[in-house]
Structure formats: C-alpha cells, structure tokens
Amino acid sequence: MGWRAMDRGGDNDLVLYxxxxxxxxxxxxxxxxxxxxxxxxxxxxxxxxxxxSNRNIFQLANKKNQSYFKVEVDISGLDQGGNARINVYRAGxxxxxxxxxxxxxxxxxxxxxxxxxxxxxxxxxxxNELGTLTFTVDDNKTFLADEKDATAIAxxxxxxxDAVITLNPLGRRDVIxxxxxxxxxxSVDKGQKAEFSELTVSNFRSPRNNLFSEKPEENNYKGIFKxxxxxxxxxxxxxxxxxxxxxxxxxxxxxxxxxxxxxPMLRSVFNADKGISQARLYVTARGIYEIYLxxxxxxxxxxxxxxxxxxxxxxxxxxxxxxxxxxxxxAIGAMLGEGWWSxxxxxxxxxxxxxxxxSLLAKLVITYTDGSQEVIKTNNKNWKYFNDGPVVYSSLDMxxxxxxxxxxxxxxxxxxxxDDHNWQKAQEVSLKGTTYMGDDVDYFGKKxxxxxxxxxxxxxxGTSAGIYKTLTAKxxxxxxxxxxxxxxxxxxxxxxxxxxKNGISGKN
Numbered sequence: 001m002g003w004r005a006m007d008r009g010g011d012n013d014l015v016l017y018x019x020x021x022x023x024x025x026x027x028x029x030x031x032x033x034x035x036x037x038x039x040x041x042x043x044x045x046x047x048x049x050x051x052x053s054n055r056n057i058f059q060l061a062n063k064k065n066q067s068y069f070k071v072e073v074d075i076s077g078l079d080q081g082g083n084a085r086i087n088v089y090r091a092g093x094x095x096x097x098x099x100x101x102x103x104x105x106x107x108x109x110x111x112x113x114x115x116x117x118x119x120x121x122x123x124x125x126x127x128n129e130l131g132t133l134t135f136t137v138d139d140n141k142t143f144l145a146d147e148k149d150a151t152a153i154a155x156x157x158x159x160x161x162d163a164v165i166t167l168n169p170l171g172r173r174d175v176i177x178x179x180x181x182x183x184x185x186x187s188v189d190k191g192q193k194a195e196f197s198e199l200t201v202s203n204f205r206s207p208r209n210n211l212f213s214e215k216p217e218e219n220n221y222k223g224i225f226k227x228x229x230x231x232x233x234x235x236x237x238x239x240x241x242x243x244x245x246x247x248x249x250x251x252x253x254x255x256x257x258x259x260x261x262x263x264p265m266l267r268s269v270f271n272a273d274k275g276i277s278q279a280r281l282y283v284t285a286r287g288i289y290e291i292y293l294x295x296x297x298x299x300x301x302x303x304x305x306x307x308x309x310x311x312x313x314x315x316x317x318x319x320x321x322x323x324x325x326x327x328x329x330x331a332i333g334a335m336l337g338e339g340w341w342s343x344x345x346x347x348x349x350x351x352x353x354x355x356x357x358x359s360l361l362a363k364l365v366i367t368y369t370d371g372s373q374e375v376i377k378t379n380n381k382n383w384k385y386f387n388d389g390p391v392v393y394s395s396l397d398m399x400x401x402x403x404x405x406x407x408x409x410x411x412x413x414x415x416x417x418x419d420d421h422n423w424q425k426a427q428e429v430s431l432k433g434t435t436y437m438g439d440d441v442d443y444f445g446k447k448x449x450x451x452x453x454x455x456x457x458x459x460x461x462g463t464s465a466g467i468y469k470t471l472t473a474k475x476x477x478x479x480x481x482x483x484x485x486x487x488x489x490x491x492x493x494x495x496x497x498x499x500x501k502n503g504i505s506g507k508n
C-alpha cells in the first residue's frame with residue numbers, strides 16, 4: 001500500500017482560494033524606471049466581507065477596488081540625501097483609512113538601496129500572518145536604517161530589529177483574520193514607470209511550496225492579468241518576462257484574483273471478472289475523505305480518518321462493501337478536504353501543521369466465490385485526478401466554498417459511465433517536500449520534534465463522527481434586511497442544509 005497523490009507536482013497545482021488564505025509569503029522583484037520614484041504592490045484587495053455591511057463588524061460596504069493593502073517602494077528620499085523607504089498604506093479596512101496618509105514607513109539602509117542601484121531590481125518579501133506583515137528587502141530582514149534626523153526612530157536601530165506592522169484592524173493573533181491574500185496586482189502614480197517580476201505566493205510554513213507563480217510570455221500571455229494586458233489603457237504590458245507598468249496621465253491600478261484549482265477528486269475503474277463472495281475496503285487519507293463505489297457513498301461517517309498525531313499514529317477505516325461491488329466493470333472515487341492535515345488548524349498561526357496537500361490511500365480486497373482474491377490499490381497507473389470540481393475549497397476552520405455551476409462537469413463522476421478524458425493521471429505524494437519536518441514549539445516554548453520516522457498505521461479506534469440527529473428550524477427572524485437568524489431550538493454542532501426555491505442562474 002503506497003501513498004498516491006492528487007497533483008501533477010508543479011508549482012501551481014496546490015489549491016489556492018485567495019479570499020480564504022490568512023497566512024502566506026508574498027515575494028516579488030521591482031525595478032523603478034529612471035526618472036520615476038515610486039511603485040507599489042497591491043494585495044488583500046476586494047475582501048468580499050468588506051463589500052457587504054452584513055458580513056463585517058465594521059459595517060463597511062466598499063465598492064470594487066476600494067479595499068486593499070498597498071506596499072510602496074519609494075526612492076525619492078535618496079535625492080535629498082535620505083533613504084529609500086517602504087511605505088505601507090491601508091484602504092477600506094476602517095472608516096478612518098485614507099490613502100493620503102502613510103500607515104507606516106520603513107527607511108532602508110543605503111547599502112541595500114542607494115543612489116548607485118536605486119533603479120536596479122530589488123526583491124521584496126512580505127510575510128503575512130493573520131494581517132501582521134513582516135518585510136525583507138533583498139534577502140535582508142535587518143534592512144531598517146538609523147535615520148539621521150531620528151524623527152521616526154528615537155534610538156539607534158538594533159541589529160536584529162524586524163520591520164513589522166499589523167494591518168488587521170482587530171489586532172494580532174487570535175482574532176478574526178483580515179488581510180487575506182485576496183486580489184493582487186500593481187499600482188504606479190501618473191507619470192511613473194516600473195517593472196515587476198518573479199511574483200510568487202508561497203505557503204507560510206515550511207516547506208513553503210508555491211501556491212501561485214507565473215512566467216509571463218510576451219506573445220502568448222494567458223495569466224491572471226490577461227484582461228489588463230489586452231486593455232491598452234491599463235498601462236500593463238508584458239516584456240522580457242516582466243510586468244511593465246506605466247502610470248501614463250492618470251496612474252495605473254491593476255488587480256486580479258490568483259485563485260486556481262479546486263479540492264482534489266480521484267477515480268479509477270476496475271474489473272471484477274468472477275462471482276464475488278466478499279469485498280472489503282481499507283481507506284485513509286492525508287486530510288479527510290469521502291469515498292464512493294459505483295455512484296454510492298461508502299459509509300455514513302464523516303471527517304475520516306479523524307484527528308491523531310499523524311506523524312506518530314494514522315488511522316484507517318475498514319468497510320464491508322460486498323453489496324456495492326458488481327461482477328464486471330466498477331468505479332471507485334474519492335473527494336478530499338484539508339481536515340486537520342493542512343490549512344488552518346485551530347487558533348493562531350497553526351498553518352499546514354503536518355503537510356501542504358491532501359492524498360488518498362486505499363485498498364479494496366475482493367474475494368471471489370472460487371476462493372481467489374484480487375487487490376485494487378491506489379496507484380499512479382490507472383487512477384485519475386481532477387482539480388476543477390464544484391468543491392472549490394474545503395477547510396476545517398475557514399469553511400467550504402462550493403461552485404454549483406461546476407456540478408455538470410462531474411455529474412456521475414464516480415460511476416463507470418463517466419467520461420474522464422479531461423482528468424489527469426494521479427501521482428504519488430512523498431512525505432519529503434510536502435510535509436513539515438523540524439522542531440515545533442509548544443505553548444510553553446518547549447521544542448518538540450515533528451518527524452515521520454516512527455509512524456504507525458492502525459485500524460479505527462472509537463467511533464467516527466456521523467449524523468446523530470437532523471434538526472428543523474423552529475423559527476426564523478430577519479434581523480436586518482437580507483440577514484436571517486434561524487432558531488434551531490438547541491445548541492449543536494452540525495452543518496446547515498438550506499433549500500433555495502426559484503433560484504436564478506448567475507445571481508448571488
């Protein structure tokens with residue numbers, strides 16, 4: 001039994017739903033053109049919660065492109081004998097936000113950015129931890145200058161001082177996260193020019209694999225900024241693998257959503273060519289799974305394989321599926337979610353605690369009436385993978401995003417009759433390069449090694465989560481226009497099922 005995976009192994013094959021990503025690394029290079037002095041990266045833009053007053057506690061209702069974080073590289077101070085700076089702005093996250101005022105400014109040492117190299121490429125790394133940003137310039141975290149006038153910094157800058165600012169209006173750490181990755185892009189003022197390159201978004205936690213990157217091609221660009229590229233007035237062109245932005249007479253402000261892929265789906269078809277006496281399915285996952293045979297869900301439990309210290313103990317489930325396997329062709333399929341393996345785990349910055357992607361391990365043992373056996377296992381030969389299904393994102397803490405318009409493409413996906421020619425070949429997922437391996441630090445500061453050297457795979461212990469009772473709402477109140485509160489009659493842990501009558505396609 002070997003672990004088999006859900007992706008093709010490339011940088012952009014992990015699931016990215018940008019409006020639900022609270023921890024990430026954002027890196028890029030910027031070169032400000034001679035005669036220009038400023039250029040900005042925009043991110044955390046167009047958070048849907050801030051565009052509807054019923055979805056945020058600040059009662060904000062921003063219009064498109066009114067909410068974002070802006071990180072500006074400003075070299076104008078060098079001409080007056082001062083420093084280049086990183087200027088940080090915030091718009092639309094508070095009614096007090098204004099772009100006329102710099103939220104925070106960080107002076108950069110002249111040996112990193114000075115008059116001699118101010119128009120050269122410089123790399124900027126932004127670590128975003130639930131809306132708290134930490135900056136690195138040209139791979140140097142201690143880039144802060146001790147300014148001559150000492151107005152911004154009263155004391156000499158310590159050698160180990162980081163450039164940190166919290167933009168989450170609710171503060172740091174165990175709070176609702178604001179500063180999700182959201183839409184990203186570029187901005188330059190009128191009359192300004194700059195080029196950006198090597199724009200990447202990677203996971204916050206090691207192994208820090210890329211969630212987004214692209215190599216823009218001048219003559220055949222199909223990336224996330226394609227609409228801006230084909231619009232001459234946007235100011236964006238692709239040249240020599242870089243994004244060239246020209247502010248022209250009105251300035252340039254360019255945004256796009258880097259989200260791509262959906263939660264992994266797997267399927268395979270196999271033959272049972274003799275009479276079946278018994279069939280038993282053994283299955284587990286890195287992440288959580290739902291598994292199907294010939295169009296029917298196996299089991300009535302949820303959140304399998306459950307939470308354990310996965311690097312030490314990993315549970316698997318066993319199902320008697322004798323009545324679900326037929327003589328002749330059969331289909332097996334699975335859908336995966338993050339569960340406790342990856343994504344946000346509990347409060348704070350526990351991100352991708354074990355690994356950064358989901359994978360499935362399954363073995364179906366068929367015993368025929370003549371006493372012979374056949375074993376069907378997950379493998380990279382006759383299993384296929386799909387990354388554009390209706391479950392766009394599924395997270396234990398962030399919730400689930402479903403796109404019902406994609407259901408047609410996967411109708412009957414777990415049956416023999418389904419045409420899977422658009423699916424890809426499944427690949428094996430190794431622990432190396434996809435999991436965190438190193439020391440963890442607990443609440444009390446104690447270092448605890450996290451490795452997979454002594455992992456044990458054991459059968460289910462205890463009872464899995466399942467449907468205990470179905471509740472029907474006892475009442476409903478419209479507390480504000482378009483906002484409804486359902487009274488279920490008791491406290492409970494569960495998921496809602498809401499039927500929408502007379503829904504109109506394409507309407508929210």
